[in-house]
Amino acid sequence: xxxxxxxxxxxxxxxxxxxxxxxxxxxxxxxxxxxxxxxxxxxxxxxxxxxxxxxxxxxxxxxxxxxxxxxxxxxxxxxxxxxxxxxxxxxxxxxxxxxxxxxxxxxxxxxxxxxxxxxxxxxxxxxxxxxxxxxxxxxxxxxxxxxxxxxxxxxxxxxxxxxxxxxxxxxxxxxxxxxxxxxxxxxxxxxxxxxxxxxxxxxxxxxxxxxxxxxxxxxxxxxxxxxxxxxxxxxxxxxxxxxxxxxxxxxxxxxxxxxxxxxxxxxxxxxxxxxxxxxxxxxxxxxxxxxxxxxxxxxxxxxxxxxxxxxxxxxxxxxxxxxxxxxxxxxxxxxxxxxxxxxxxxxxxxxxxxxxxxxxxxxxxxxxxxxxxxxxxxxxxxxxxxxxxxxxxxxxxxxxxxxxxxxxxxxxxxxxxxxx
Numbered sequence: 001x002x003x004x005x006x007x008x009x010x011x012x013x014x015x016x017x018x019x020x021x022x023x024x025x026x027x028x029x030x031x032x033x034x035x036x037x038x039x040x041x042x043x044x045x046x047x048x049x050x051x052x053x054x055x056x057x058x059x060x061x062x063x064x065x066x067x068x069x070x071x072x073x074x075x076x077x078x079x080x081x082x083x084x085x086x087x088x089x090x091x092x093x094x095x096x097x098x099x100x101x102x103x104x105x106x107x108x109x110x111x112x113x114x115x116x117x118x119x120x121x122x123x124x125x126x127x128x129x130x131x132x133x134x135x136x137x138x139x140x141x142x143x144x145x146x147x148x149x150x151x152x153x154x155x156x157x158x159x160x161x162x163x164x165x166x167x168x169x170x171x172x173x174x175x176x177x178x179x180x181x182x183x184x185x186x187x188x189x190x191x192x193x194x195x196x197x198x199x200x201x202x203x204x205x206x207x208x209x210x211x212x213x214x215x216x217x218x219x220x221x222x223x224x225x226x227x228x229x230x231x232x233x234x235x236x237x238x239x240x241x242x243x244x245x246x247x248x249x250x251x252x253x254x255x256x257x258x259x260x261x262x263x264x265x266x267x268x269x270x271x272x273x274x275x276x277x278x279x280x281x282x283x284x285x286x287x288x289x290x291x292x293x294x295x296x297x298x299x300x301x302x303x304x305x306x307x308x309x310x311x312x313x314x315x316x317x318x319x320x321x322x323x324x325x326x327x328x329x330x331x332x333x334x335x336x337x338x339x340x341x342x343x344x345x346x347x348x349x350x351x352x353x354x355x356x357x358x359x360x361x362x363x364x365x366x367x368x369x370x371x372x373x374x375x376x377x378x379x380x381x382x383x384x385x386x387x388x389x390x391x392x393x394x395x396x397x398x399x400x401x402x403x404x405x406x407x408x409x410x411x412x413x414x415x416x417x418x419x420x
Contacts, residue, residue, distance in 0.1 A: 012196055049079065055157050062153075085133065088379070095142060100113050102413075113410060122146075128206070132157075133165070138405055149181075166179055197220045202221060226391035228341035234348070236329065237271050251346065254374045259343060263316055266323075276298065295324065312335070343376065376389070
């Protein structure tokens, strides 16, 4: 552990120095670095894919499950999406230095807020090598320095992505240590980062519940996190049947191993005639359906297993879905309050009052009306990319983009005023 802490101290010192320079970095240089990195990803596409192939083969040799393999895999389209994500961040407004809420006080002074970087951000994540690019790009544009600790299963992919990012920084006059990847795969380095409040200002975990829970429990550094993605779609009695089918299918089957996939479908008993067509479509996609007694009764002849109490509180991250029939909107919201994780919930309804109640009363970081939960994503929200999802209330909630990686300080403008 001493060796791990020494490694972390060295990275932290370099990150602190880089963060100080990044606070005053011009928007022009930051944007140029992002665009340069995007170009390097395209130039070195085959190198990135070759590195990822090594990770994929090692993962298969270790019998890693299908959901993690999907997160780990890179292809031409995913690398191109990484490059486009950096370019989209480059065209976003720079939050650093933005002044807001200025007002005059009776004394004559003006008081307001200025946005400033958080400092050094530690990102601990599993499987997805695209997080290396997304996280670094967002940290760079928001004037922070990043220390990245990816999973050992993606080490080859992460190394080349981080190296290209550092090259882009250096070529554009910014400190290459503003993006640092922990090169070692020793798990002790995670523990060392969690104890490094002297050089890390905030930690953001991206991974499974066990990793995030460990970080939340052990960290001496503030953490921006979510533990589960138990997302719900509620089909109201006033829902359009075709819309309900399309949203339910997309929310569950667009991708399985993601935190904004639907894990429980709730449906009003007056709309349960929609269930057979929805369940049949899910089964044809290969989804295992677990339902309450009313669901099974409404879907006679279809392969629906009886759901257990544990199903309502499970994030499957797989081709499994639980379905429950409820008798009121209030019952649906009560179910979400009891079993939800505060991530994303959606109502499908043509009833304005029901939609408005759902938006106001459901306490999750993203609440939707007539839209798939799969839209709970920084890219889809116009953030360019996201560094993670927060289900906490401090200091940011939902997809965390540029503004979420800054904080505010008070600024005061005067003309010689003194306090009497």
